[in-house]
Amino acid sequence: MKDPKKIEDTSNCFQTLYPEELKFISDKKKQLDYVKGEQIFKQGAFANHVMYVIDGLVKISLQTGFDKQLNIRLAHTGEFLGFSTIFGDSTYNYSATALRNSKICMIDKDSLKNLLLDNSEFAMRITSKNCSNEARLYEIIGNVSYKHMRGKLASAILYLSLPEFADENVFTLLTRQDLAEFASVSTESTIKILKEFEFEGILNLKQKDIIIIEEEKLYEISKKA
Numbered sequence: 238m239k240d241p242k243k244i245e246d247t248s249n250c251f252q253t254l255y256p257e258e259l260k261f262i263s264d265k266k267k268q269l270d271y272v273k274g275e276q277i278f279k280q281g282a283f284a285n286h287v288m289y290v291i292d293g294l295v296k297i298s299l300q301t302g303f304d305k306q307l308n309i310r311l312a313h314t315g316e317f318l319g320f321s322t323i324f325g326d327s328t329y330n331y332s333a334t335a336l337r338n339s340k341i342c343m344i345d346k347d348s349l350k351n352l353l354l355d356n357s358e359f360a361m362r363i364t365s366k367n368c369s370n371e372a373r374l375y376e377i378i379g380n381v382s383y384k385h386m387r388g389k390l391a392s393a394i395l396y397l398s399l400p401e402f403a404d405e406n407v408f409t410l411l412t413r414q415d416l417a418e419f420a421s422v423s424t425e426s427t428i429k430i431l432k433e434f435e436f437e438g439i440l441n442l443k444q445k446d447i448i449i450i451e452e453e454k455l456y457e458i459s460k461k462a
C-alpha cells in the first residue's frame with residue numbers, strides 16, 4: 238500500500254459542498270492506493286474512518302464462520318464503504334477487498350458526520366446512495382433462505398452482470414471460489430452448475446470469463462429454482 242496523500246475530490250457527492258466545507262473535509266481525508274487483491278479493511282476492525290471509492294472495484298464480504306464467508310455485493314467508483322460507522326458502529330461490520338487496483342479516500346467519520354448535519358442536500362445525496370444497497374441485502378436473504386443451488390448461482394451471475402458493472406469485466410476478476418461465495422454454494426457445485434448452464438446453451442465459459450447467451454433463461458432459473 239502506498240503512502241497516503243491529500244487529494245482534490247471532484248465526485249458528484251461532494252459537489253454540493255460549499256467551498257469552506259470542501260476545504261474542511263479535504264483537511265480530514267487521505268488517499269490510499271490499493272493493489273488488486275489487497276484488503277482495504279477487515280470485519281471487526283476498529284473503525285475511525287469512512288472509505289470512499291475514488292476509482293476502483295471492491296468486493297464486500299461477510300465472515301460467516303472460521304473459514305467461510307459470503308460475498309454480499311460489489312462497490313465501485315463513487316461509493317462509500319463503512320458508512321454505518323458514522324451512526325455509532327465502532328467496528329467495520331464487513332470486510333472490503335480491492336478486486337482491481339483502486340484509489341480509496343479515507344475520511345474521518347466524525348468530520349463527515351458534521352458535514353451531513355450541516356448540509357442537508359449533501360446528506361440526502363449520500364444517504365440515497367447507501368439506501369439503494371438495502372434491496373441487495375433483501376435479495377441475498379431470499380437467495381440463501383429459499384433457493385436451490387441453480388437458482389442461487391443464476392441470481393449471482395445476473396447480479397454480477399448488471400449494467401453498472403459493464404465496464405469492469407467482473408468475471409475475469411473473480412475466482413470460481415469468489416463466484417461461489419456470491420451464490421452461497423460450494424466451489425465444486427459452482428463449477429458443476431456452470432458446465433450445466435454451458436451445455437444448456439445459457440452461457441459460454443472462456444477461461445475465467447462468463448458470457449451470458451440466454452439471459453431470459455437465466456432469469457427464469459433464478460426465479461423458479
